[in-house]
Amino acid sequence: MADRQLPDDAAPAPAGEEAEPAAGELGGEAVEEAPAGASSGLPEELAADGGDDDDEAGLQLTQELDELCARAERADEYLALAQRTQADFENYRKRAARETANAQQRGIARLAKELLPAIDNLGRALDAASEEESQLAHGIRLVHADLLAALARVGVEPFSPAGEPFDPQLHEAVAQQPVEGVAAGAVAEVFQQGFRLGDSVLRPARVLVAA
Numbered sequence: 001m002a003d004r005q006l007p008d009d010a011a012p013a014p015a016g017e018e019a020e021p022a023a024g025e026l027g028g029e030a031v032e033e034a035p036a037g038a039s040s041g042l043p044e045e046l047a048a049d050g051g052d053d054d055d056e057a058g059l060q061l062t063q064e065l066d067e068l069c070a071r072a073e074r075a076d077e078y079l080a081l082a083q084r085t086q087a088d089f090e091n092y093r094k095r096a097a098r099e100t101a102n103a104q105q106r107g108i109a110r111l112a113k114e115l116l117p118a119i120d121n122l123g124r125a126l127d128a129a130s131e132e133e134s135q136l137a138h139g140i141r142l143v144h145a146d147l148l149a150a151l152a153r154v155g156v157e158p159f160s161p162a163g164e165p166f167d168p169q170l171h172e173a174v175a176q177q178p179v180e181g182v183a184a185g186a187v188a189e190v191f192q193q194g195f196r197l198g199d200s201v202l203r204p205a206r207v208l209v210a211a
Helices: 044-128 135-153
Strands: 156-159 171-177 187-192 194-197 200-203 205-210
Touching: 044 135, 044 156, 044 194, 044 200, 135 156, 171 187
Parallel strands: 171 205
Antiparallel strands: 156 194, 187 205, 194 200
8 A cells, every 4th residue: 555645744753752732723623713912802992982981971971070079050149149138128128127226216306396385385374274173274384284195106105304413415594593492503403494305305404503
């Protein structure tokens, strides 16, 4: 039987050396080589798509956070504006109330000053009335009392400082002379009673001061 000739690349190995398997052969079976650059993970298209989705989701989240921060800043600005507006309105309300009260006090004081001479004349008429009071004197007394009551309802009150220490803020000294039984510097006699509205003196009392 004739011997078969082996190809050149299949020549037997020299004695003492084992023949190395040919490229692509392992244990007598052919093994396909993987293309260069290929990986054992997801396909390139899927891997690329996953990265883009992550970037887009992160960008969207950042935009949403920026929008929320902007809304919070606008809300803080609106709140501060509302608080300033409320404070301004409260100050205006208080100022308007003070001005209204002051105007009312000025009106009351002006009217009271116009009525004081009439009240003084009614008082003089009552002082000059006889002890046996007539109907006319009784009517004058009622009118005088009604006027004083009306002034009292709006805060105007008379004061007669007999026996009190002289106070130039409240009293007008008409004369000064020694008076028996009265200490020097005290009001000995009241010629005309004074009137005040709250802490304001509408008319000081005209008095005699003991020397």
